[in-house]
Amino acid sequence: MNSTTTTAKSIATESSGAPPVERRWMSIVFLQGEEADTVIDMIDRNGPEAAIHHLSQWDYGDETRDAALVNGYVYDEIPESPTDHVIRDDGFGYVLTYNHHFGYVSLLRRFDPVLAGTSDYVAPPARSGFEKRRTARRSNGLRL
Template sequence: MPTFTDPARDANEAYEALRGLAHATRPVEDPSDTYAVIGDLLGGMRSLRQVLDQLATVHLNHQHQVTNEARDLAGGAVEALSAADELHQAGTLIDQAHDRLNAAMGHSGRIVWNPQEPLTERWVGIVFLHSEEADRVLDLIDREGAEAGIEHLSGWDYGSETTDAAMENGDVHDRAPVCAGDRQAETGDYAMTYNPQAGHVALYRRHLVRPEDALDPPAEAPVPPRRSPAARETTPRRGAGRDKSWFSHPGVAAVKQTRGLSL
């Protein structure tokens, strides 16, 4: 502990504290601690500057009361003046170091040492339609354009309910799936794939997840064979559980039923 009265003892304690700090900063487990360390060093540097000035003043005040090793008063005065001058020079260098350290502290204070993990982009299935259900949307796209189709299909998006259903059903992709012959259009966070020849249309929404929650896509996604209009299936791609309505979301239907929701 500092004495605040014994300069020799306090100087020795400061030396030991700096030795300890030198060892402690070899492995810095939490880099965010460096900001506080720099701040304390900056305060210590100001105190060191004050100490150097005070030590220089002591040498100046006692220059006429000392001798050198040869017991020469004049020689003692020269040594005292020289020591005071060097102490002042050291103080000037401390000022420069202080400015550099202060700038370093400013830069360090703007660092985010532990940023949140970057999110991974995935696409969740909103709805997949085929047969007569898809024909209505395909006709809309043909009349009014792809954006009108996306806006219409976005009515199947129930937010978190749709996302949860897609996660449960494994309808999550690293990119919006595109089969052979499909066309694709994007608006905002939505991507629509449609194929007038095969008679299907699908809508996907961009969804950001933590890397550990991202599903690894298969090495090679199978491409379904093209179907003629006469051979279009009438069974939803995602299995049973659809509403009777032609615009029901196949993955959310079960969720809505359990929650008592209806369109």
Template sequence: MPTFYDPGADAGEASEALRGLAHATRTFESPQNLYGVLGDLLSGVQSLKQILDQLASAHVKNRPRAFDDQGDHSIGSKDALAAADELHQAATLIDQAEERLDAAAGAASRVAWHEVPASEAPAVARWINVVFMQGQEAGEVLDIIDADGALAGLNHLKYWDYGDETTSAAMENGYVYDAPPSGPLEHELHDGDYHLAYSHAFAHVALYRIHAVDMVDQLPDDARSLAAPSAPSRARESQRVSWFEPASITAVRQQRGLAL
């Protein structure tokens, strides 16, 4: 407890209290306590400035009793003045620190701390095209569907999904959709993360896979509408060597200049 009359004892107690506070503030389990701690520190800094000024004055006032170790008063008096000057300089710096601490306390007073942390920005589901086939090549998959059902055709098309490679190829080519594209006379089947769309009338099949896109990676709505076509079209046929070749492999071939 402070004595309020013994500078030596109270200085020692203040030093221990600051050491304890330095240890305690390594973590804050309750951020609601931050403003209170800042307020107490601001009061402490104001007191520290006063202490430094008073120590400087005490060095000046007691100059007649100042000597060096060899008993030279002139040297002792000079050093007492030097100490007083440095203490005044320190008080000036503390005054600047007080202004910054006061500003920090003002900002902290406007923070409303909640017990439940804000959830991170959720990922948004987008559909990427795994493979699109049409014509004779699609006919083989349609035959599987006719013989064994749509699920068998969907599982067959999964062999064209190379995971991250397929996702990257779809992203690079703009084949990313808010919902799986659907056209007239198409049949659809949803199974887990996959969506199958096929049409006997137009002789095409397409497989899509859902992909979670982080908020930081998402395109603005206007940019996405320009980047992603509304549905697979015959124009994509020129981008692949074969519709049975996975999109990821075609992308690599094109990047290396190997596409025909």
């Protein structure tokens, strides 16, 4: 980033007075195996909108958001592989990703880390906290 870009960015931020809107994606549900096969069959029969409607039943609003934050299922970008089918439902903020070959289905929802009506920032879970935990001893593997 050059100095002109940095200056323009800081002026825009200062003049608006509000932090830039940051969007993240949180996992609502991830299915694989037989459970995913059922949903993939639904997609093939009735279309991806039917699957989004079906999987959105696992979305419990703030409870889902809080669980995703605690468990680390929050992403800056939509997690997808080159062979995934990605279907966006911009009306409700959902994204369906599925893969016939690998047999999985995932529903994500867009959310803003800044809570509505406040200036409180919802930070993603710290990944660096793991080194503070005591780890279990690992063995060298199975011994015969």
